Structures are given as structure tokens and as C-alpha cells.
Amino acid sequence: MLGFWYSKSPQFAKDHKDFWRARLITHFLLFSTAYFFILTVLNIFYFEQLDLALIDCLGLVISLTIYFWFYKSGNVNVTAWAVTLMASSLAILFIISVGGNPFSILWATLIPPFAFFLIGRKRGSIISAIAFSICAYLIYTQQQQTITIGLGSLFNTIEVSIAHILIFRFYEKTRSLAYQNLSNLNDEIKKLAETDKLTELYNRQKFDAELSALITKSEHSQASHCLLMCDIDYFKRINDTYGHLVGDKVLKEFAHLLQQKIGEQALIARWGGEEFVIILLNTALLDAAKQANELRSLISSNTVANMPITISLGVTAIQKSNDSVLKVLERADKALYFAKHHGRNLVCINDNNAHVTCYDTFLKLVDDDINE
Numbered sequence: 001m002l003g004f005w006y007s008k009s010p011q012f013a014k015d016h017k018d019f020w021r022a023r024l025i026t027h028f029l030l031f032s033t034a035y036f037f038i039l040t041v042l043n044i045f046y047f048e049q050l051d052l053a054l055i056d057c058l059g060l061v062i063s064l065t066i067y068f069w070f071y072k073s074g075n076v077n078v079t080a081w082a083v084t085l086m087a088s089s090l091a092i093l094f095i096i097s098v099g100g101n102p103f104s105i106l107w108a109t110l111i112p113p114f115a116f117f118l119i120g121r122k123r124g125s126i127i128s129a130i131a132f133s134i135c136a137y138l139i140y141t142q143q144q145q146t147i148t149i150g151l152g153s154l155f156n157t158i159e160v161s162i163a164h165i166l167i168f169r170f171y172e173k174t175r176s177l178a179y180q181n182l183s184n185l186n187d188e189i190k191k192l193a194e195t196d197k198l199t200e201l202y203n204r205q206k207f208d209a210e211l212s213a214l215i216t217k218s219e220h221s222q223a224s225h226c227l228l229m230c231d232i233d234y235f236k237r238i239n240d241t242y243g244h245l246v247g248d249k250v251l252k253e254f255a256h257l258l259q260q261k262i263g264e265q266a267l268i269a270r271w272g273g274e275e276f277v278i279i280l281l282n283t284a285l286l287d288a289a290k291q292a293n294e295l296r297s298l299i300s301s302n303t304v305a306n307m308p309i310t311i312s313l314g315v316t317a318i319q320k321s322n323d324s325v326l327k328v329l330e331r332a333d334k335a336l337y338f339a340k341h342h343g344r345n346l347v348c349i350n351d352n353n354a355h356v357t358c359y360d361t362f363l364k365l366v367d368d369d370i371n372e
């Protein structure tokens with residue numbers, strides 16, 4: 001029953017900021033639905049009080065309406081308001097139904113925990129204060145002759161209510177601040193775990209995860225994506241001649257340049273050392289080869305951190321079926337090795353049939369294919 005109820009409520013990941021609010025809403029609505037259902041049945045068949053049964057039935061309908069609206073819209077904020085107002089109205093209705101019995105104020109003490117957790121500190125304070133005032137007023141004016149409550153006791157109740165609200169306000173402030181701090185720290189840790197410190201690009205681990213997700217997605221979509229493996233030529237010489245700090249500067253600026261030139265339609269990561277990997281999204285193999293060659297040409301005709309450098313690139317397409325992270329990377333690596341072996345400052349392409357050619361030959365083969 002509980003599992004079914006959960007499955008019909010909006011699903012949030014456990015680390016989503018609304019996960020616990022949604023859980024409280026779901027529990028409250030389950031409780032109020034069951035509560036009103038039982039009361040409706042009892043009032044119809046056991047107590048035979050149809051007027052009360054009608055009110056309970058209304059409560060049941062409201063609970064279910066909020067629940068199904070929540071399920072359809074997934075809007076936690078609006079549902080949180082609806083649930084807070086419903087809980088407050090229930091407390092007030094209960095006080096009226098027991099003719100202002102002073103002990104019924106206990107129901108009003110449930111309002112602040114709901115209100116603060118669901119709609120926040122400021123709004124929670126306002127709703128709690130209004131609901132408490134109405135409850136205190138009702139208890140004072142509706143009390144029956146047999147149970148009397150003096151003005152002193154009323155003030156006492158109001159003082160306790162104010163203290164109750166203030167304590168919950170304080171509690172909610174510390175809870176939400178602690179949650180915020182934790183959530184910021186989590187974001188930072190996540191970013192650190194996914195980012196290469198020197199270049200601020202994705203690191204290898206994050207890249208593998210992204211590539212793996214993309215391969216799975218590609219199996220069910222028409223879009224084609226390509227992978228470029230890119231290596232700075234003779235990078236060791238820069239280190240050996242100018243020192244590691246200059247080498248670092250070249251890596252940083254090169255990464256920045258990649259982001260600037262292709263970052264919008266690509267996922268770029270530092271694979272390690274002076275090697276970078278790039279996924280060109282929604283790009284066919286021929287276009288990927290052209291873009292890789294433009295990049296190569298741009299780098300060789302400019303300087304990076306005042307260093308004249310060249311790059312070699314291996315290009316391959318992500319296949320629609322039976323591909324894997326390892327296979328894609330192996331194909332791109334094979335093409336890159338081919339480029340290095342054939343003199344560097346080159347783009348070579350692995351056409352997925354394990355056939356590797358360098359850029360000019362690849363273009364010629366494509367042309368021949370078209371002309372045939």
C-alpha cells in the first residue's frame with residue numbers, strides 16, 4: 001500500500017533539495033486520506049451522523065485532490081502551501097468541533113513544524129501566528145460553561161504559542177543553513193572530483209562517465225557523435241627547454257582555447273599529461289574530421305602561451321550498436337598513433353572498419369565514394 005502510494009507521488013532523487021519536503025507531503029496526504037476515509041465510514045455506519053460524515057468526505061476529497069494534483073504537476077512549492085493550509089484548517093475545524101475545549105490547542109502545536117519545514121521560516125512564522133491566534137480566539141470564545149479558561153490562562157497559551165513559533169523558527173533557520181552549507185560543500189566536492197585541477201576541464205573519470213552515457217543514448221537515437229583524441233606534439237621538449245611551469249601554462253592556455261573554439265558543441269576533457277579528448281556532439285565523421293583539421297591548422301599557425309606548438313589528432317565516430325568506452329577510445333588512439341607515426345601535426349581518421357587514413361586521403365576516399 002505504502003509502496004503504491006509512493007509510486008504515485010513525484011519522484012525526487014535522495015539528494016534533491018525537495019526530496020524530504022515531498023516525503024512529508026506524501027506522508028501527510030496518506031495519513032489524512034486514511035483518517036478521513038475511516039471517519040467517513042464510522043460516521044455513516046456506526047455513529048449515523050451524516051452531517052459529520054459529509055465534512056469528513058469533503059476532507060477525503062480535498063486530500064485526494066491535492067495528492068493527485070501533486071502527482072500530475074510535481075510542484076512541491078504549491079503543494080506545500082496547500083498541505084500547510086489544510087493542516088492549519090484541520091486544527092481549527094477540530095477546535096470548533098470540540099466546542100473550544102482548551103486541550104484542543106494541542107492540535108495547533110502541530111502547525112509550526114509543518115509550516116516551517118514546508119513553506120520556510122518567514123511564511124511559516126506568519127501562517128503559524130495566524131493559525132495560533134485563530135485557535136486561541138476560538139478556544140476563548142467557544143469554550144463551554146463546564147470547562148472555563150480565564151484571561152490569564154489565555155495569555156499563558158499565547159505566550160507558549162509565541163515561544164513555540166520562535167523556537168521552531170530558530171530550528172528551521174539552523175536546519176536550512178546547515179542543509180545549504182552541506183549542499184554547497186557537496187557541489188564543490190563533486191566539481192573537484194570531476195575536474196582536472198590544472199586546466200579546469202573535465203577529468204578522465206568524468207569523461208568516461210559522460211562517454212558511457214552517450215554511447216547508451218546513441219543506441220536509441222539518430223544523432224551521431226564523434227570522438228577526437230588530441231595530443232600536443234613534442235611537449236616534452238617544452239618542459240625540458242623552458243621548464244614545467246611554462247609547460248603548465250601551455251596546457252592551461254591550450255585548454256582555454258579548446259573551450260573557446262569548440263566548447264559549445266563539445267565535451268572536452270584532459271585525458272592525462274598533454275593529451276585531451278573531445279566529443280563532438282551531433283557531428284558526422286566527415287564534419288568531425290574537418291573540424292579537427294581546422295583546429296590543427298589554427299594551432300599550428302598561432303602560438304599558445306607564446307610557444308609555437310602543433311597538435312596531432314585521432315578521430316572516430318561513436319557507433320550506433322555494440323560500441324563501448326574502451327572500443328571508441330582504442331579506435332581514436334589508433335588514429336592518433338597513426339598521426340604521430342606519419343610525422344605529427346596531422347589529423348587521422350579511424351573509419352570504424354579499423355581502416356585508418358590521414359585527412360587528405362580520407363577526404364579523397366569520401367569524394368570517390370560520392371562519385372561512385
Ligand SMILES: Nc1nc2c(ncn2[C@@H]2O[C@H](COP(=O)(O)OP(=O)(O)OP(=O)(O)O)[C@@H](O)[C@H]2O)c(=O)[nH]1
Nearest residue numbers: 231232233234235236237239244245247248273274
Ligand atoms: N608541465 C607539465 N608537463 C606534463 C604534465 N603532465 C605530463 N607532462 C609531461 O608531458 C610530457 C609528455 O612527453 P611524451 O609522452 O614523451 O610526449 P611528447 O614529448 O609530447 O612527444 P609526442 O607525443 O610523441 O609528440 C612529459 O615530459 C611529461 O612530463 C603536466 O601536468 N605539466
